[in-house]
Amino acid sequence: MSQLSSKHLLGIKDITLADIKLIFQTADNFKEVLNRPIKKVPSLRDVTVANVFFENSTRTKISFELAEKRLSADVVNFSSASSSVKKGETLIDTVNNILAMKVDMVVMRHPAPGAHQFLSRHINANIINAGDGTHEHPTQALLDAFSLREKMGDLNGKKIVIVGDILHSRVALSNIYCLQKLGARVRVCGPPTLLPKHIESLGVEVSHNLKDSLQWCDAANMLRIQLERQEDKFFPSLREYSLQYGVSLPLLQSLQNEIVLMHPGPINRGVEITSEVADSKQSIILDQVENGVAIRMAVLYLLAART
Numbered sequence: 001m002s003q004l005s006s007k008h009l010l011g012i013k014d015i016t017l018a019d020i021k022l023i024f025q026t027a028d029n030f031k032e033v034l035n036r037p038i039k040k041v042p043s044l045r046d047v048t049v050a051n052v053f054f055e056n057s058t059r060t061k062i063s064f065e066l067a068e069k070r071l072s073a074d075v076v077n078f079s080s081a082s083s084s085v086k087k088g089e090t091l092i093d094t095v096n097n098i099l100a101m102k103v104d105m106v107v108m109r110h111p112a113p114g115a116h117q118f119l120s121r122h123i124n125a126n127i128i129n130a131g132d133g134t135h136e137h138p139t140q141a142l143l144d145a146f147s148l149r150e151k152m153g154d155l156n157g158k159k160i161v162i163v164g165d166i167l168h169s170r171v172a173l174s175n176i177y178c179l180q181k182l183g184a185r186v187r188v189c190g191p192p193t194l195l196p197k198h199i200e201s202l203g204v205e206v207s208h209n210l211k212d213s214l215q216w217c218d219a220a221n222m223l224r225i226q227l228e229r230q231e232d233k234f235f236p237s238l239r240e241y242s243l244q245y246g247v248s249l250p251l252l253q254s255l256q257n258e259i260v261l262m263h264p265g266p267i268n269r270g271v272e273i274t275s276e277v278a279d280s281k282q283s284i285i286l287d288q289v290e291n292g293v294a295i296r297m298a299v300l301y302l303l304a305a306r307t
């Protein structure tokens with residue numbers, strides 16, 4: 001199979017294991033291209049991509065833009081903060097106006113879960129979900145699993161713990177779907193207030209004990225505390241959270257296994273992990289960022305072939 005099963009990437013829940021393997025295989029090739037002196041290929045020449053961001057982003061936005069430029073696409077960037085959305089324009093009107101300018105693909109981040117699903121029923125362009133509220137962030141999960149596979153080999157049977165603010169995290173849900181499709185065992189760990197009710201129904205193990213979870217796992221994905229999505233207080237203080245659920249160097253060194261540490265960024269240094277841990281040789285945080293460009297090139301390239 002050399003085609004994705006869908007013309008959009010709305011979430012990991014909707015794609016197959018064969019899709020994930022095809023994306024990884026294509027990203028392997030693009031990673032090789034990115035390590036050449038000339039990093040650009042003509043694959044998306046004459047394709048126009050709009051990056052439409054209704055929420056803030058550093059990594060995802062830059063990574064998509066770089067991926068598009070490395071593939072020779074024409075790129076336009078839209079940020080809601082400086083747009084007519086502020087004057088009351090609807091999502092469909094905004095995107096249709098962008099598409100009237102002959103845009104082929106839309107990469108969108110939006111605070112509303114399901115916004116991409118809704119849009120895909122109304123427009124013809126390929127849509128890539130760059131994060132929809134607390135729902136999914138599929139390219140983040142793909143680059144996370146790709147980085148783990150690079151470090152640890154086949155993920156079948158590997159044990160991965162996702163730690164922290166699972167309740168508000170789109171990264172957690174996409175990671176759970178992606179890792180399970182690849183055959184990994186997934187555990188979530190955090191304070192009861194930050195774990196969604198009925199999370200076990202997704203087939204994950206649940207723990208509130210960080211040290212026990214770190215002893216259990218091969219890799220830990222430390223999620224950011226999403227203070228901007230927390231209207232209520234979910235824990236007494238950041239200091240208390242960090243003491244219970246933050247990873248420090250002494251804690252890491254007290255473990256029997258040498259585990260891999262990940263973080264999707266942006267990091268709250270000293271909260272989820274200390275600076276020493278973030279910058280240690282067990283951390284693959286910058287590999288995740290590097291691999292993000294190759295993964296996004298692969299997704300853009302494969303979806304463009306599905307028009």
Ligand code: CP
Pocket residue numbers: 056057058059060061131137140264265266
């Ligand atoms: N990991 C991630 O989505 O980061 P940004 O919010 O900076 O894009």
